[in-house]
Amino acid sequence: MHLPIASEVAPPEEGEAEGCIQCQMGSKLVLFVTGKCHWGCDYCPLSDNRRESPDMFANERRCTTWNEVVEEAKAMKATGTGITGGDPMLDFDKTIEAVRVLKKELGTNHHIHCYTSIPIGNEKTIQLANAGLDELRFHLLDLKLENYRNSIEDADTAGITVGIELPAEPDKGKELFSLLNKLNETPIQFLNLNELEITVGNQDNMDVRGFNLSGGITAAAAGSAELAIELKRASEDMNFHVKFCKSSYKDAGQLRSRFRRRAKATLRPYEVLSEDDTILFGAIPTSLEDAQDDMKELSDVLELNDGWIRYDAKKERIEFPLSAAEEIAKHVEVPVAQIEVHPTHERLEVGLVYLNDKR
Numbered sequence: 001m002h003l004p005i006a007s008e009v010a011p012p013e014e015g016e017a018e019g020c021i022q023c024q025m026g027s028k029l030v031l032f033v034t035g036k037c038h039w040g041c042d043y044c045p046l047s048d049n050r051r052e053s054p055d056m057f058a059n060e061r062r063c064t065t066w067n068e069v070v071e072e073a074k075a076m077k078a079t080g081t082g083i084t085g086g087d088p089m090l091d092f093d094k095t096i097e098a099v100r101v102l103k104k105e106l107g108t109n110h111h112i113h114c115y116t117s118i119p120i121g122n123e124k125t126i127q128l129a130n131a132g133l134d135e136l137r138f139h140l141l142d143l144k145l146e147n148y149r150n151s152i153e154d155a156d157t158a159g160i161t162v163g164i165e166l167p168a169e170p171d172k173g174k175e176l177f178s179l180l181n182k183l184n185e186t187p188i189q190f191l192n193l194n195e196l197e198i199t200v201g202n203q204d205n206m207d208v209r210g211f212n213l214s215g216g217i218t219a220a221a222a223g224s225a226e227l228a229i230e231l232k233r234a235s236e237d238m239n240f241h242v243k244f245c246k247s248s249y250k251d252a253g254q255l256r257s258r259f260r261r262r263a264k265a266t267l268r269p270y271e272v273l274s275e276d277d278t279i280l281f282g283a284i285p286t287s288l289e290d291a292q293d294d295m296k297e298l299s300d301v302l303e304l305n306d307g308w309i310r311y312d313a314k315k316e317r318i319e320f321p322l323s324a325a326e327e328i329a330k331h332v333e334v335p336v337a338q339i340e341v342h343p344t345h346e347r348l349e350v351g352l353v354y355l356n357d358k359r
Helices: 018-025 066-075 088-106 122-131 149-157 173-183 203-208 224-234 247-266 288-302 322-331
Strands: 028-034 056-058 061-063 080-085 111-116 135-138 161-168 190-195 241-245 279-285 310-312 317-320 337-341 349-354
Touching (some): 018 028, 018 080, 018 135, 018 247, 028 066, 028 088, 056 066, 061 066, 066 088, 066 247, 080 088, 088 122, 122 149, 149 161, 161 173, 161 224, 173 224, 190 224, 190 247, 224 241, 279 322, 288 317, 288 322
Parallel strands (some): 028 080, 080 111, 111 135, 135 161, 161 190, 190 241
Antiparallel strands (some): 028 056, 056 061, 279 337, 310 317, 337 349
């Protein structure tokens, strides 16, 4: 899988939420605390392997302990965390613990925002504030603000930055324009409008509603971007900031920025970062039995320092610099390959190109 080349990170807009600024930089850990959610929104893009799952993921890494979560945050030098789901409030104790652990292990300046569709009570709001939550983003079910007004005011009183995050549904223009004026009467500081996406998880429902892809390689629904732009223009005199997040930028910008950041932080000495923000290195297949002798011979011939050659027992291959692999490929009687992996914890292999014809 190759992600399209990302544009430069957009500069922060005046009044933009801190969570969004860090996310665009690729410096936010994405912490999926639970797949539990009983709302059943027809546009939910969540994949089947996470929907209703109790499992926790830090970025792409499945985690069973807080140590693993912190390890992943440190691996990408995260400046903050976005807690998501499902709905994190449906596993409230785990969400509270996440905030406390991250603040303790990564420092009080580690910015944490959290999403929910649940109009939580004042007691839970205070618990979130005391744990150290910086930002709370409400998703308004059926666009009904009244159900959330008390929760918004409670969070603001508790010192939590409060905002609203919604998909720009092309057939909900009238309701969204009406909502703008109502939101102006609340203490929210931002409204984030996400371009509606058509995914494997929601395609059947989107077909029923008559939504089509806007075209190209994007997953965006036709008409969503246009509506979001109109809403942003109409909000110029509001007391809160309105941001429009395009589907293509979220995938090719934010995700790529996070991949790039993690890659630079975890790159091994013999690896290089590609223009696609994947990791490249050379490799020669070798059995475990022959690995020690083959590595010594290769190190001596190529004059490789410690750390510039490694044996991967699971893959049964010697890994070393791609430039060295290209140099020797024509002169050895064994297969020499270029390996390409994603800079995730699992290091998903996405490319293998043989540099000679000895396979």
